Amino acid sequence: MANITVLGAGAWGTAFGQVLADAGNDVTMWAIEPGIVEAIQAEHRNPVRLPSVDKLPDNMHATGDRAEAVAHADVVVVAIAAQYARGALEQFNGLLPDEALVVSLMKGIEKNTGKRMDEVVEEALDLPTNRFLAVSGPNLSKQIAAREPAATVVGCTDIDNARAFAKMCTTDYFKAFITADIIGLELCGSLKNVVALAVGMSHGAGYGENTAAMIETRGLTEIKEVGTAAGALPETFYGLAGVGDLIATCGSPLSRNYTFGYNLGKGMSVDEATKASNGVAEGVATAGAVVALGEQYHVDTPLAKAVTRVLNDGISFDQMIAEMFPKNITVE
Ligand SMILES: NC(=O)C1=CN([C@@H]2O[C@H](COP(=O)(O)OP(=O)(O)OC[C@H]3O[C@@H](n4cnc5c(N)ncnc54)[C@H](OP(=O)(O)O)[C@@H]3O)[C@@H](O)[C@H]2O)C=CC1
Ligand SMILES: O=C(CO)COP(=O)(O)O
Known part of the structure; x- marks a missing residue:
């Protein structure tokens, strides 16, 4: 499958990382907290943000180094608290491979600018719209981390990119539907x-x-x-x-x-x-x-x-x- 990097090892970033790993991808988690990186790398656990999971899959790794995290990524998934996303992503500008897709899991509007996360991510990374994807749906992280049946929606203005990523995050317990309506997905x-x-x-x-x-x-x-x-x-x-x-x-x-x-x-x-x-x-x-x-x-x-x-x-x-x-x- 693909090399996928998740930026932000919070509850949803980590649970979605597990979905991606279960779907057969090679997953790298990047987190700003050295303790979280160390726990995922050494113990395959995130005791701070997702303590309900005893052992994360073996094909999930972690690093705190920005360049190393994204160097070989086909897809970069962003799961950072919305108000901090712009500042955090600007530090990745120029580091992503030219063709990498960028997927936002975030559900928020930037307070100071009133901008949606698609706008924030594209501005912070100088990303063309057709490489931005959003994932949104009824996805309480703890239940998905427990592999309870669930579904989500993957959006991209380029529907082929949405379809490709939907395949990458589909498992026997997690289904993905697709849409081109990014504004709707973000605002929902x-x-x-x-x-x-x-x-x-x-x-x-x-x-x-x-x-x-x-x-x-x-x-x-x-x-x-x-x-x-x-x-x-x-x-x-x-x-x-x-x-x-x-x-x-x-x-x-x-x-x-x-x-x-x-x-x-x-x-x-x-x-x-x-x-x-x-x-x-x-x-x-x-x-x-x-x-x-x-x-x-x-x-x-x-x-x-x-x-x-x-x-x-x-x-x-x-x-x-x-x-x-x-x-x-x-x-x-
Ligand atoms: N939890 C859920 O069920 C779902 C959440 N979402 C959305 O996903 C997004 C992330 O949620 P979730 O993972 O649960 O949130 P958490 O509160 O668990 O984690 C927030 C993440 O943001 C990181 N972060 C905060 N500030 C910075 C910064 N300045 N630089 C880098 N990283 C930073 C945190 O890092 P650190 O841990 O080091 O502080 C942490 O990884 C939110 O927008 C949320 O609405 C969407 C669907 C489901
Ligand atoms: O978005 C979510 C479920 O779909 C998670 O909601 P909270 O961010 O309120 O935990």
Whole structure:
């Protein structure tokens, strides 16, 4: 198969690295933390970010050296926390082989620029659009690391590249579908994290499934409206990467976004919830960017606005609901 390098040995980077290794590829993990590199290389484990896996496959290696990591890569997969991706990738600019494909697993919007990860990756690496791919779907890392059956969507403007990478990440337990709708894929993955924060808050505040369903339904509409205004295909939002990922992320305490929201709903401050989080909750930085995207495209974003009010102004969950659903609107 292929030589594939994964940049970022977090929970999903490591679990997806295992999928790629199970599919028969030779996988090199690059991480900034020397302790993680050492543990993967010496013990075939990532005790910091993915402790549930006792032994990673033998065809998974690790290095902390940037040039060595990517020198022979056919594909470079990026799994770095979204707000740090640009800075981290700029240090790889000029090191990648000329024809290498670059695949983003990230689900976030850059806070300072409002840019999607396809834009950030292409700018940071001077990468042509046809060599950028995104992977997004209902993919809670711990369950995929346990090899439970799951599926994802691989996107690329060059559908042959999407098809080629989908083959490289298909195993008996992990299936990949393809699309050319990069904008849809990026916005589904990033924006559902904001919805998961709100649903987590609802459960943390003590409410049940009706409240969660009300938020999820509003969230899906909001994601679709912002996304289609930005150029995405509407059908992407009703597929695996859209409603599929919304169901998984809003329904599981394994989601860092859901859990972050749950802790806020129970009364923690943003600082306390950040300290309690086991990995990055991308929705926290992305919420404000969604509001800005809404303003840019003249689409109302009551859910994202209400979530930013909780994050920035510390309003209660009940007040958030009142702001999301003013008395004079009808909600579908
Ligand atoms: N976990 C999941 O279930 C899924 C996650 N995703 C998305 O994938 C992305 C990564 O998630 P995940 O792996 O779970 O997150 P984690 O929080 O587990 O890991 C984040 C990764 O980013 C790295 N990182 C942070 N800052 C820097 C930096 N300045 N330079 C280099 N590396 C840095 C971390 O390195 P270090 O460990 O050394 O701090 C770590 O490898 C996110 O955008 C997330 O939304 C998508 C689908 C599923
Ligand atoms: O995107 C995910 C599942 O598809 C993971 O969600 P979290 O980043 O909230 O853990």
